[in-house]
Amino acid sequence: MDAAEFRKRGKEMVDYIADYLEKIEKRQVFPDVEPGYLRPLIPDCAPQDPESFEDVFKDIEKIIMPGVTHWHSPYFFAYFPAASSFPALLADMLCGGIGCVGFSWAASPACTELETVMLDWLGKMINLPEEFLAGKDGQGGGVIQGSASEATLISLLAARTKTIRRVQLEKPELTEADIMGRLVAYASDQFCATLGTTPCCSFDKLLELGPICNKENIWMHIDAAYAGSAFICPEFRHLLNGVEFADSFNFNPHKWLLVNFDCSAMWVKKRSDLTGAFKLEPLYLQHHHQESGNFINKLDYYYFHWQIPLGRRFRSLKLWFVLRMYGVTGLQEHIRKHVRLSHQFEHLVLQDERFEICAEVVLGLVCFRLKGSNELNKALLKSINEAKKIHLVPCHLRETFVLRFAICSRTVESTHIKFAWQHISQLATALLKTWEEL
Amino acid sequence: MDAAEFRKRGKEMVDYIADYLEKIEKRQVFPDVEPGYLRPLIPDCAPQDPESFEDVFKDIEKIIMPGVTHWHSPYFFAYFPAASSFPALLADMLCGGIGCVGFSWAASPACTELETVMLDWLGKMINLPEEFLAGKDGQGGGVIQGSASEATLISLLAARTKTIRRVQLEKPELTEADIMGRLVAYASDQFCATLGTTPCCSFDKLLELGPICNKENIWMHIDAAYAGSAFICPEFRHLLNGVEFADSFNFNPHKWLLVNFDCSAMWVKKRSDLTGAFKLEPLYLQHHHQESGNFINKLDYYYFHWQIPLGRRFRSLKLWFVLRMYGVTGLQEHIRKHVRLSHQFEHLVLQDERFEICAEVVLGLVCFRLKGSNELNKALLKSINEAKKIHLVPCHLRETFVLRFAICSRTVESTHIKFAWQHISQLATALLKTWEEL
Numbered sequence: 001m002d003a004a005e006f007r008k009r010g011k012e013m014v015d016y017i018a019d020y021l022e023k024i025e026k027r028q029v030f031p032d033v034e035p036g037y038l039r040p041l042i043p044d045c046a047p048q049d050p051e052s053f054e055d056v057f058k059d060i061e062k063i064i065m066p067g068v069t070h071w072h073s074p075y076f077f078a079y080f081p082a083a084s085s086f087p088a089l090l091a092d093m094l095c096g097g098i099g100c101v102g103f104s105w106a107a108s109p110a111c112t113e114l115e116t117v118m119l120d121w122l123g124k125m126i127n128l129p130e131e132f133l134a135g136k137d138g139q140g141g142g143v144i145q146g147s148a149s150e151a152t153l154i155s156l157l158a159a160r161t162k163t164i165r166r167v168q169l170e171k172p173e174l175t176e177a178d179i180m181g182r183l184v185a186y187a188s189d190q191f192c193a194t195l196g197t198t199p200c201c202s203f204d205k206l207l208e209l210g211p212i213c214n215k216e217n218i219w220m221h222i223d224a225a226y227a228g229s230a231f232i233c234p235e236f237r238h239l240l241n242g243v244e245f246a247d248s249f250n251f252n253p254h255k256w257l258l259v260n261f262d263c264s265a266m267w268v269k270k271r272s273d274l275t276g277a278f279k280l281e282p283l284y285l286q287h288h289h290q291e292s293g294n295f296i297n298k299l300d301y302y303y304f305h306w307q308i309p310l311g312r313r314f315r316s317l318k319l320w321f322v323l324r325m326y327g328v329t330g331l332q333e334h335i336r337k338h339v340r341l342s343h344q345f346e347h348l349v350l351q352d353e354r355f356e357i358c359a360e361v362v363l364g365l366v367c368f369r370l371k372g373s374n375e376l377n378k379a380l381l382k383s384i385n386e387a388k389k390i391h392l393v394p395c396h397l398r399e400t401f402v403l404r405f406a407i408c409s410r411t412v413e414s415t416h417i418k419f420a421w422q423h424i425s426q427l428a429t430a431l432l433k434t435w436e437e438l
Numbered sequence: 439m440d441a442a443e444f445r446k447r448g449k450e451m452v453d454y455i456a457d458y459l460e461k462i463e464k465r466q467v468f469p470d471v472e473p474g475y476l477r478p479l480i481p482d483c484a485p486q487d488p489e490s491f492e493d494v495f496k497d498i499e500k501i502i503m504p505g506v507t508h509w510h511s512p513y514f515f516a517y518f519p520a521a522s523s524f525p526a527l528l529a530d531m532l533c534g535g536i537g538c539v540g541f542s543w544a545a546s547p548a549c550t551e552l553e554t555v556m557l558d559w560l561g562k563m564i565n566l567p568e569e570f571l572a573g574k575d576g577q578g579g580g581v582i583q584g585s586a587s588e589a590t591l592i593s594l595l596a597a598r599t600k601t602i603r604r605v606q607l608e609k610p611e612l613t614e615a616d617i618m619g620r621l622v623a624y625a626s627d628q629f630c631a632t633l634g635t636t637p638c639c640s641f642d643k644l645l646e647l648g649p650i651c652n653k654e655n656i657w658m659h660i661d662a663a664y665a666g667s668a669f670i671c672p673e674f675r676h677l678l679n680g681v682e683f684a685d686s687f688n689f690n691p692h693k694w695l696l697v698n699f700d701c702s703a704m705w706v707k708k709r710s711d712l713t714g715a716f717k718l719e720p721l722y723l724q725h726h727h728q729e730s731g732n733f734i735n736k737l738d739y740y741y742f743h744w745q746i747p748l749g750r751r752f753r754s755l756k757l758w759f760v761l762r763m764y765g766v767t768g769l770q771e772h773i774r775k776h777v778r779l780s781h782q783f784e785h786l787v788l789q790d791e792r793f794e795i796c797a798e799v800v801l802g803l804v805c806f807r808l809k810g811s812n813e814l815n816k817a818l819l820k821s822i823n824e825a826k827k828i829h830l831v832p833c834h835l836r837e838t839f840v841l842r843f844a845i846c847s848r849t850v851e852s853t854h855i856k857f858a859w860q861h862i863s864q865l866a867t868a869l870l871k872t873w874e875e876l
Binding site: 063328 | 439440441442443444445447448449451452453454455456458459460468469471473474475476477480482483484485486487488489490491493494498501502503504505506507508509510517520522523524525526527528530531532534535536537538539543544545546547548549551552554555558559560562563574584585586587588591613615616618619620636637692698699700721722746747748749751755758759761762763764765766767768831832833834839842
């Protein structure tokens with residue numbers, strides 16, 4: 001395919017995506033396929049000779065779409081939102097077109113520098129303490145990771161390296177293995193200090209945990225993967241109080257800030273804690289600016305020192321496009337709409353005395369259940385997901401089986417919430433009737 | 439931005455990308471900016487109110503492009519290639535549009551299933567032993583990782599878990615920490631067993647290493663990040679002989695197989711070695727099919743058990759589009775063209791007795807230098823990169839400073855190679871003159 005054909009096909013693809021997202025409501029949110037459906041539909045091996053774009057394109061509706069769970073359907077209330085917006089899609093197209101691999105400053109200066117500044121923008125939007133920002137001469141700074149899991153792993157490895165070095169200074173007779181065997185990571189069953197846990201969006205008490213960590217010289221990492229986006233609204237910012245005690249913090253704009261996956265924003269107070277743990281300098285990655293003592297060397301802005309992979313895409317373009325084309329107010333509106341809709345659903349649940357709310361509704365997640373046994377609630381979830389009008393997933397809160405209703409789609413409105421509740425309520429009525437008969 | 443505006447802007451972006459790639463040759467391959475150039479060009483914080491697409495779009499040429507290293511310029515000979523092709527760009531657009539997060543089968547069945555089948559296609563293309571394929575009931579299989587570093591880390595963690603469990607069975611009195619402190623990872627200075635090292639594209643002798651690893655029960659991971667793509671050509675497949683001894687293998691189609699970053703293909707002989715190390719099953723990620731003992735459960739195809747992140751994009755679409763629209767023959771042509779061009783450059787170097795070739799030219803990389811001191815060659819590289827007509831990076835082969843000439847761009851032709859050589863040769867003449875005068 002040459003550039004001329006790409007112009008034609010690219011525009012067809014733009015229309016296909018616009019059609020898909022505009023009419024997504026008409027598709028069944030969860031697919032009908034059974035495990036293993038795809039293999040029999042396509043050949044055993046790659047074709048020897050090229051196929052045409054038309055051949056491939058027509059297989060999208062034939063082979064792919066029947067097996068897609070439509071995360072952006074307004075009837076999708078499962079997991080947490082996967083962010084998506086048109087500005088982010090445009091930025092990702094540009095990212096692909098430029099196609100640079102920005103592991104170091106020289107590998108594409110714009111890629112490194114825009115990321116640094118965008119993470120400062122984002123940090124300011126959630127009023128992160130200045131120590132976490134790079135600014136012109138700060139010791140902190142931000143980086144885009146692929147996922148919150150990677151941010152947590154990076155923090156854990158940096159904390160381990162830092163602690164081992166400290167202990168080795170105090171007790172040089174100990175080997176690294178001796179020390180490693182005695183290190184302790186404190187965690188709840190959600191792992192590190194968490195703001196907005198996945199099962200029920202609960203919040204750890206940073207103002208209690210933080211001072212203890214600081215006093216005992218324990219690295220404190222805070223994961224606010226889902227909830228973090230809400231902190232751009234002043235009325236939710238108090239949930240982040242205590243972040244000043246942390247060494248590292250991250251949240252996922254790719255969950256709730258309209259930036260398509262993958263974009264997990266992570267900040268540290270001391271960049272040297274990361275670069276100290278991961279530094280790697282083969283000659284082919286060095287550049288003469290390194291020796292000049294300017295920006296690069298001073299700020300250690302070789303992002304491959306901040307992450308597990310060496311390569312990295314130009315992901316900050318997505319942040320740049322989204323933050324500018326929505327503006328802070330546009331993004332705040334998005335968050336507030338989702339929170340409003342979750343309270344609407346909560347209200348509907350509370351009006352029905354057969355049901356109960358199982359955890360405080362703080363942001364866009366409602367945990368609810370029928371008053372009664374776990375088995376009853378499992379049966380309710382089964383009937384909801386088998387009807388495939390809406391899609392939910394469950395969680396356990398201690399021993400209790402609970403249904404999670406997460407406000408997900410960018411385009412979900414009050415009418416979808418009402419529909420979802422009526423549907424759940426009707427299924428519950430039918431279920432309770434059968435249940436009583438048994 | 440609504441769908442109607444996305445249709446318009448998306449098409450403008452398609453044209454912008456087509457223009458950029460069609461005329462990339464006219465742009466200076468390496469930018470003129472100095473470190474820190476970008477921050478003064480943009481505001482200190484995100485705008486409160488939305489900006490228009492036009493505002494953002496005009497800043498691409500004004501703010502971003504002046505700081506881009508053009509990896510797809512036919513004058514870019516640095517690092518290794520970053521794959522790019524129009525079919526892959528189209529697939530990535532679709533991936534963004536669907537926007538699913540495919541961590542489990544239920545999260546989007548097509549995402550999991552296409553990946554499994556595409557990795558089988560790709561494995562067959564390089565004639566990987568059948569044990570590495572998933573097939574309909576194999577114990578092996580492939581997965582797309584973000585980078586070769588992640589594949590290596592995953593292998594290391596899986597190997598560690600497997601070894602600890604084995605030793606614990608033999609010596610139950612030992613703690614995990616006792617065992618961990620005594621584990622040994624054997625590596626060269628390129629880490630694991632490598633086919634096509636970054637500095638000079640050398641090859642470890644798998645047929646010697648493999649039997650020792652198998653005999654001593656050592657996990658063998660092979661990294662062929664760059665070279666792996668060449669194995670689709672029968673004349674290069676012999677370089678992979680010995681892979682049958684390995685436990686895990688990976689290469690990066692995002693380097694040399696025209697699939698845009700990120701797409702690092704990894705295979706294991708026993709999926710249970712990975713899922714055993716990383717298994718995680720909170721209720722909200724489970725699905726009723728799990729209990730049915732069919733495809734899902736049997737094949738452990740919850741890809742988040744295979745990787746560090748939980749979330750994952752629909753990356754196999756890129757493989758599907760590229761493998762079909764190029765066909766095996768089209769991709770073989772691409773590899774063969776690059777290898778032919780590297781031999782053309784090698785030939786030009788060999789005809790000039792001031793220069794020497796520093797490592798056997800096997801695939802698309804030529805390591806060369808002026809006969810003389812490291813300082814002389816550092817000065818040559820400096821004059822090449824300061825002229826900014828072409829872009830190269832160096833490496834150390836033992837103590838020797840060497841210039842790397844990597845065939846990178848999809849559109850590079852014989853004329854670009856001739857131009858590059860003439861340019862290097864002229865700069866060398868000028869340099870040697872000054873050098874002699876000193």
